[in-house]
Amino acid sequence: MYVVNIVDRIDMVNFGIWNAAIITAPILKAKYGIISQLWYPSTDSIPDRLEQMAELVAINTPTNIPPLPADAIIVTHGCWRLPTRLGAMLKKKGYPWMYVPHGMLEPWSMLQKWYLKYPYYRLYEKPLSLQADIVRAVSIPEKNNLQAIYPNVVHIPNGNFPPEKTTSKNWNTRPLTFLFMGRLHKKKGLIPLIQAWKQSILNNNPEFQLLIAGPDDGLLSWLKNQLVGTDNVKYLGAIFGAEKENLLQQSHFFVLPSYSEGFPTSVVEAMQYGLIPLISDGCNFPEAFDNKLAFRVTPHPQQIQKTLKQIANHPSHWIPLSEKCRKFAIDQYSVEQIAELQYQCYLQLIHRNPVSPTVVK
Numbered sequence: 197m198y199v200v201n202i203v204d205r206i207d208m209v210n211f212g213i214w215n216a217a218i219i220t221a222p223i224l225k226a227k228y229g230i231i232s233q234l235w236y237p238s239t240d241s242i243p244d245r246l247e248q249m250a251e252l253v254a255i256n257t258p259t260n261i262p263p264l265p266a267d268a269i270i271v272t273h274g275c276w277r278l279p280t281r282l283g284a285m286l287k288k289k290g291y292p293w294m295y296v297p298h299g300m301l302e303p304w305s306m307l308q309k310w311y312l313k314y315p316y317y318r319l320y321e322k323p324l325s326l327q328a329d330i331v332r333a334v335s336i337p338e339k340n341n342l343q344a345i346y347p348n349v350v351h352i353p354n355g356n357f358p359p360e361k362t363t364s365k366n367w368n369t370r371p372l373t374f375l376f377m378g379r380l381h382k383k384k385g386l387i388p389l390i391q392a393w394k395q396s397i398l399n400n401n402p403e404f405q406l407l408i409a410g411p412d413d414g415l416l417s418w419l420k421n422q423l424v425g426t427d428n429v430k431y432l433g434a435i436f437g438a439e440k441e442n443l444l445q446q447s448h449f450f451v452l453p454s455y456s457e458g459f460p461t462s463v464v465e466a467m468q469y470g471l472i473p474l475i476s477d478g479c480n481f482p483e484a485f486d487n488k489l490a491f492r493v494t495p496h497p498q499q500i501q502k503t504l505k506q507i508a509n510h511p512s513h514w515i516p517l518s519e520k521c522r523k524f525a526i527d528q529y530s531v532e533q534i535a536e537l538q539y540q541c542y543l544q545l546i547h548r549n550p551v552s553p554t555v556v557k
Contacts, residue, residue, distance in 0.1 A: 197546060198268040199224065200286075201250070202235045204277040208243060208411050208434055209379050213298055216334070216354045216461055217273045220535040221250040228539050235261075237278065258282055264291065269542055271332075275300040275321055276313075284324040292545040295328035299338055299458025301345075304478060305383070329545055334459035335480035350541060354461040355534035358468045358526045362445060365470040367515050371405040371428065374398075374504075375447040375471065377440075377462055381413040385453030385476065385495040390422045390429065392500035398508055399426055406451075409435050409443065444469040448514070449507065453495045454478045467525035470518040474503060483528070489521050 201217040203210070214234065221232035231251065238254035246252065255261060258281055270286045271294045272279035280295070287293040299305060306313055322345070325331070331346045333339035339351040374393075378384050386408070398404040408419065411434040423429055435443060450466035451474045459480050463473050473490040475481060484490035491507070493500050507514075 197228075197230045197542065198265055199230055199232045199542065200235060200253075200264065200268055200270050201232060202255075202270065202272045202279040202282050204237065204274055204279055206234070206236045206240045206243060206246060209413050211243075211411075212379075212461065213273050214246070216298070217271070217296075218246075218250040219355065219357070219461075220531055220538055223531055223535040224539065227535065230539070230542070235282070255282075258285060261286075267546055269294065269545055271296060272328075274298055275325075276316065280321060280324050284327050287327050287329075292330075292548070293328045294330050294332055294541070294545065295325050296332045296334070297325075297338070297342070297458070298334060299456060299480065302338060302341060302456045302458070302480075304456035308383070330541065332541075335457075336482060337477075337480045338458060352534065352537045352541065353529060354459050354464070355529045355531045356461050356465045356468060356525075357531050359441065359444075362469060362522075365445075365448065365515075365518050367448065367511070367518070370403050371401075372403065372449070372511070373447040374404065374406045374449045374451050374474075375409065375443065375466070376406065376451050377409045377435075377443075377466070378452065378460070379410050379413040380408075380415040380419060382415060383455045385455060385478075386415055386419070388495045388497045389451055389453055389500060390419070391497040392504060393429060394422070394426055395497060396501045396504045398428070398504050400428055401508075402428070404428060404508065405430065407432055407443070407447065409433070409440070444471065447471055448518070449474060451493075451500075452476070452479055453493045453500055455495050464525050464529045467521040468529075470522040472514055472517055472521055474500075474507075484524075487520075487524060489517070489524055 203214045206214050218234050224230040233251045233253050235253045235255050238256045268291055270283050270291050272283035273296050275297050283293045331342055331349045333342050333349055333351045334354050339349050342349045393399055393406050405428040407430055409432045450471040453476045456478045457480050474493050475490050476493055491503050493503050
């Protein structure tokens with residue numbers, strides 16, 4: 197069996213999409229013999245780690261694509277661009293198609309540049325995507341929203357490889373570290389987070405620090421201006437590999453007051469390292485709240501500031517919560533579990549059987 201994952205870009209700003217697309221590829225191959233390909237625009241340069249994860253195929257135009265075996269499944273990631281057009285074209289050739297919006301059709305996201313998105317969705321994206329055999333939601337809230345449009349929605353969350361080796365987090369060290377790790381884009385809630393920090397009792401307090409890590413996606417100039425007047429907020433740039441692992445090991449809280457997400461793997465990854473999340477409903481991770489593992493914040497400075505104060509005043513409470521976060525994320529969102537869910541879904545697709553929601557969480 198071949199799984200052809202199609203994305204519209206493979207730069208590091210789009211890391212969350214292409215990484216989620218192929219993170220299970222090594223396990224699908226080793227355990228089930230499935231070959232995973234990643235199709236991407238030929239104009240993009242290839243990140244270092246990508247070549248180790250899946251077979252890469254550069255696509256020049258939608259009509260210039262390689263031949264595919266009969267047992268290929270098409271999985272398109274994201275909306276609006278090349279993936280959906282290719283998915284619909286290959287569906288007409290007889291290949292089963294899984295459509296994965298990754299949160300791009302969520303209400304908040306659709307309201308951004310709505311004057312462009314709504315006409316395009318109605319005229320092109322929706323008619324094409326309705327041809328898909330299955331629509332994958334990466335979170336339960338996204339599944340509920342997509343079911344109002346599509347009749348064939350399943351929920352398979354994103355997962356992450358747990359750290360090979362971690363030590364218990366040191367909660368006696370100072371400063372305690374709050375970490376924002378993601379692209380610098382307004383949807384991530386970085387603006388209200390910085391505003392809240394600078395207005396809070398944590399600002400310029402040597403007991404705490406806020407570290408910002410991620411590639412620029414429009415807010416770097418703004419962020420640099422905001423760093424004036426605070427000595428415990430630092431921007432680290434985009435970090436990967438061992439540097440990222442060390443940062444996660446040394447940090448204590450993960451902050452993502454996002455306006456909208458599909459399902460942020462970064463939160464799962466942080467929890468696997470024992471970080472306690474401060475996340476919004478827009479992160480589409482109700483399981484973290486249901487299990488009392490996360491602080492609920494909103495993308496508003498006053499509310500974030502209140503939560504920061506609450507955390508600062510009760511430092512002894514966080515050690516057991518940290519370990520609960522670690523265990524939950526490792527037990528529930530390992531890549532092995534997600535690969536198994538994908539495999540069961542792919543089997544039903546390749547055999548042209550109706551996909552049962554019982555194969556997913």
